[in-house]
Amino acid sequence: MNKIKSDAPVSRNPVSIYFKRYWQLYLLLALPMLYLVIFKYIPMVYIQIAFKKYSIVESIWKQKIAGNHGFQYFIQAFSDSDFRRALRNTLVLNLLDLAIGFPIPIIFALLLNELCFKKFKNVVQTIAYMPHFLSWVIIYGLALQLFTPSTGLVNMVITKLGGQTVPFLNDAGHWVWTYVFLGAWQSFGWNSIVYLAAIAGINNELYEAASVDGAGRLSKIWHITLPGIRSTIVLLLIMQIGNILGGTFDRPFALRNNLVISWAEVLPTYIYSHGIKGLQFSLTTAVGFFQSVVGVVFLLLANTISRKLGERGIW
Amino acid sequence: MKKRVVSLMLAAMMMVLAAGCGAKSGNGSASNGGGAADASALGEDGKFAETQHITVEVYDRGNDGGSDPVNNKYTDYIKKGMLDKYNVEVEFVAVPRWTEVEQISNLLAANNAPDVCVTYDIATIETYGNMGGIVDMKDALEANKELLPNLWKHLGETNIYWDQNPETGAIWDIEAVRENQNDVNTFIREDWLKKLNLEVPKTTDDFYKVLCAFKDNADTLLGADASKMIPYSISFDAGYRAKTLTLSFADPKMTDKEYYVNSFDDRGFTIPGVKQGFALLNKWYNEGLIWKDFALYGAGDKTEDDLIKAGYVGAFTHNWDYPFRDGENSIEANIKKFGGDGAQFIAIDPFQDKNGTHTKWISGPVDRKIFFPATNDNILASLLYLDWISTPENIQYLQIGDEGVTHEVGEGGVISIIAAEGNDIQNSGMNIDYTITTNGLKLVDPELTNKSLAYSYAGIDPKLVEDADKIAKTDDRAAKSYHIGSIEAETGMGDPLSQKRDQIIDQAIVAPTADFEKIFDQGMQEYLAAGGQAIIDERKAKWESIHGDKENLD
Numbered sequence: 001m002n003k004i005k006s007d008a009p010v011s012r013n014p015v016s017i018y019f020k021r022y023w024q025l026y027l028l029l030a031l032p033m034l035y036l037v038i039f040k041y042i043p044m045v046y047i048q049i050a051f052k053k054y055s056i057v058e059s060i061w062k063q064k065i066a067g068n069h070g071f072q073y074f075i076q077a078f079s080d081s082d083f084r085r086a087l088r089n090t091l092v093l094n095l096l097d098l099a100i101g102f103p104i105p106i107i108f109a110l111l112l113n114e115l116c117f118k119k120f121k122n123v124v125q126t127i128a129y130m131p132h133f134l135s136w137v138i139i140y141g142l143a144l145q146l147f148t149p150s151t152g153l154v155n156m157v158i159t160k161l162g163g164q165t166v167p168f169l170n171d172a173g174h175w176v177w178t179y180v181f182l183g184a185w186q187s188f189g190w191n192s193i194v195y196l197a198a199i200a201g202i203n204n205e206l207y208e209a210a211s212v213d214g215a216g217r218l219s220k221i222w223h224i225t226l227p228g229i230r231s232t233i234v235l236l237l238i239m240q241i242g243n244i245l246g247g248t249f250d251r252p253f254a255l256r257n258n259l260v261i262s263w264a265e266v267l268p269t270y271i272y273s274h275g276i277k278g279l280q281f282s283l284t285t286a287v288g289f290f291q292s293v294v295g296v297v298f299l300l301l302a303n304t305i306s307r308k309l310g311e312r313g314i315w
Numbered sequence: 316m317k318k319r320v321v322s323l324m325l326a327a328m329m330m331v332l333a334a335g336c337g338a339k340s341g342n343g344s345a346s347n348g349g350g351a352a353d354a355s356a357l358g359e360d361g362k363f364a365e366t367q368h369i370t371v372e373v374y375d376r377g378n379d380g381g382s383d384p385v386n387n388k389y390t391d392y393i394k395k396g397m398l399d400k401y402n403v404e405v406e407f408v409a410v411p412r413w414t415e416v417e418q419i420s421n422l423l424a425a426n427n428a429p430d431v432c433v434t435y436d437i438a439t440i441e442t443y444g445n446m447g448g449i450v451d452m453k454d455a456l457e458a459n460k461e462l463l464p465n466l467w468k469h470l471g472e473t474n475i476y477w478d479q480n481p482e483t484g485a486i487w488d489i490e491a492v493r494e495n496q497n498d499v500n501t502f503i504r505e506d507w508l509k510k511l512n513l514e515v516p517k518t519t520d521d522f523y524k525v526l527c528a529f530k531d532n533a534d535t536l537l538g539a540d541a542s543k544m545i546p547y548s549i550s551f552d553a554g555y556r557a558k559t560l561t562l563s564f565a566d567p568k569m570t571d572k573e574y575y576v577n578s579f580d581d582r583g584f585t586i587p588g589v590k591q592g593f594a595l596l597n598k599w600y601n602e603g604l605i606w607k608d609f610a611l612y613g614a615g616d617k618t619e620d621d622l623i624k625a626g627y628v629g630a631f632t633h634n635w636d637y638p639f640r641d642g643e644n645s646i647e648a649n650i651k652k653f654g655g656d657g658a659q660f661i662a663i664d665p666f667q668d669k670n671g672t673h674t675k676w677i678s679g680p681v682d683r684k685i686f687f688p689a690t691n692d693n694i695l696a697s698l699l700y701l702d703w704i705s706t707p708e709n710i711q712y713l714q715i716g717d718e719g720v721t722h723e724v725g726e727g728g729v730i731s732i733i734a735a736e737g738n739d740i741q742n743s744g745m746n747i748d749y750t751i752t753t754n755g756l757k758l759v760d761p762e763l764t765n766k767s768l769a770y771s772y773a774g775i776d777p778k779l780v781e782d783a784d785k786i787a788k789t790d791d792r793a794a795k796s797y798h799i800g801s802i803e804a805e806t807g808m809g810d811p812l813s814q815k816r817d818q819i820i821d822q823a824i825v826a827p828t829a830d831f832e833k834i835f836d837q838g839m840q841e842y843l844a845a846g847g848q849a850i851i852d853e854r855k856a857k858w859e860s861i862h863g864d865k866e867n868l869d
Contacts, residue, residue, distance in 0.1 A: 055447060257610055259818075
């Protein structure tokens with residue numbers, strides 16, 4: 001056996017060599033890690049508020065355990081019809097978002113990818129991104145201008161054409177669709193970026209080979225592009241399923257009104273009105289905790305299923 | 316280059332760390348019960364030896380053309396006054412007027428509330444008080460009575476002890492004085508009545524007929540804009556914005572006990588009879604007499620005001636002086652721009668109750684509640700602030716400003732407010748947001764106050780104000796201080812329940828008339844189950860334990 005000669009003295013510890021070489025990268029990583037620790041991990045200490053009688057002045061370690069072995073607030077939540085309704089609405093609206101809002105950016109990315117004129121493509125892409133930068137309050141303002149029964153532009157056109165006013169915003173059934181489509185409109189351009197990036201990563205030779213074999217556009221999309229971005233799609237799908245009881249606060253809060261509240265009250269807005277405005281911190285921490293637990297369960301399930309189906313999953 | 320990037324990253328990390336630590340130490344010091352109010356801290360000249368610093372809440376109304384609510388001519392006046400008199404620095408903290416309850420809750424929960432807080436919502440104070448987050452002012456108020464002559468004189472024992480807890484004796488908040496207890500009025504376009512040769516409506520039925528006439532004659536009244544006609548406009552808060560109508564269905568001879576038991580909701584939602592009022596609104600809505608989009612615009616939205624100002628609205632119900640407020644931006648001033656010089660809203664009193672009277676259910680002589688959060692570390696300076704702001708001369712200056720700029724002196728010394736410009740603008744009528752212990756005109760000379768009231772709205776015909784004031788006071792019945800203390804079932808229910816009430820009312824009003832009964836009853840049941848019933852029951856039980864079988868208080 002030959003011994004390998006080295007100029008530098010051999011370090012006894014491979015870990016320290018590794019760190020000596022890459023410490024700058026770890027330093028870069030430190031900042032986001034710090035963010036996670038401060039804003040995500042430290043607040044977890046306060047999950048115990050869900051099991052305690054909260055008081056604003058006492059340290060949380062000293063607060064008394066709530067009734068029913070600490071589960072008082074969970075029981076209270078589930079016996080509250082408002083909570084059950086918010087739970088139903090969250091599920092329904094998020095599932096609709098998943099069914100309608102999820103595929104649209106994929107289709108859009110595929111279509112955009114087929115465009116030949118680069119300039120036109122860029123313009124379309126930019127216009128499609130724009131709504132993402134609008135706040136929901138502004139979008140509701142736009143929706144009011146367009147959809148109110150008496151002065152909304154769309155309804156004025158409909159009535160001028162001899163039709164009946166459509167209660168886009170003031171009837172719960174219609175509102176749900178307005179909500180879902182406004183959501184899809186706001187985010188499809190932005191969400192398509194990831195897919196466009198994934199498409200850009202597909203080896204061009206595959207398309208050339210397919211052309212030689214006589215494949216048309218559709219079959220190239222079906223056999224090359226879609227399989228090429230499949231892992232991205234699955235990844236994003238898993239993440240969205242993990243968020244099935246979550247979702248943003250500002251969208252439902254900005255878009256709702258008193259007439260459609262039976263379908264517009266979702267868990268984030270329930271937490272806001274009962275927790276922050278109603279000052280029931282323990283109750284709403286319990287609700288938030290429940291939301292997270294369900295989210296994690298769904299995430300794990302989706303991940304396991306995707307791995308069973310031969311995809312990589314998140315981890 | 317690489318080195319620079321790395322050092323930048325390091326610097327950023329340090330900053331994040333520093334910020335994190337800063338927040339922590341802020342939280343830690345917050346849990347003490349407020350600084351003691353020891354009069355010995357004052358020197359012989361009545362000043363603090365070292366400059367003190369307090370923060371004071373002020374409403375931000377976000378009005379067009381207004382000035383910065385925390386930094387303008389009037390805040391400067393207060394700051395200078397407090398610094399000269401007591402060596403106390405005052406810093407104002409703006410809280411949006413229309414979301415004040417949420418905002419002050421957020422600040423309280425974050426241990427970040429101003430030293431002197433103000434709210435209209437007693438429930439917030441009680442909730443935080445029960446958690447130990449509010450200072451009990453009783454001892455400090457009583458021990459320093461001599462240092463606070465103006466406060467004691469202005470508020471009197473009535474308002475200082477109004478919210479005192481009958482069991483513990485604690486005073487978590489003191490009540491500002493409402494100089495004028497007027498509540499709401501209904502207003503109608505007088506010029507439209509004249510144009511259509513109609514009498515001023517004197518009964519509910521008359522009122523309905525007038526609304527129908529407005530609708531049927533939209534072409535005459537609005538010409539090309541006829542399609543925009545809104546005979547009667549309400550907002551999402553219809554319980555308030557049709558109060559003269561809905562409460563005319565309540566029993567005018569209702570006992571104090573029954574009124575108290577049902578008055579957690581200040582729109583009178585659970586008072587027997589008001590349902591009929593909402594049924595009437597439902598009927599009107601379905602006949603196209605009420606603004607179709609009323610429920611789609613939330614709190615603080617100016618759309619409805621703009622519609623009224625643009626002259627599309629025939630009648631509405633609002634604060635007794637609403638169309639007169641805001642000088643050149645007032646409703647009265649605006650409709651003249653669009654509807655000609657004759658265009659004006661006048662107050663009317665059409666809704667008679669079953670006895671033929673026009674009972675107005677008004678509040679007691681109380682207004683905003685002033686309290687100190689537990690984070691207040693300078694009780695004495697805060698109390699001195701309240702005394703300063705209750706001093707007659709200071710109230711007068713803040714309310715009427717400088718002669719020739721914000722007011723003119725007329726015959727017999729009568730003060731009339733004129734529209735100010737630029738830095739002299741008052742963001743709230745007569746600076747009510749700064750005179751936190753006072754609501755309503757209060758000059759040093761009480762006689763002059765009475766004479767000047769009608770002249771206190773810039774650019775408004777005093778006759779309009781006088782009439783509105785008279786109507787608002789017709790058959791009024793003021794709420795009393797029931798001295799019952801806090802009701803546990805009300806904790807945290809203020810906002811969820813009033814939100815629920817608005818939703819039920821709105822949904823019931825827009826329902827097809829055949830469904831009104833079902834939707835309203837179902838909603839009411841939901842409201843009661845969500846906590847409304849528990850509050851009614853506890854109020855009843857407490858009343859009986861304190862006042863026995865008395866039905867009325869003296």
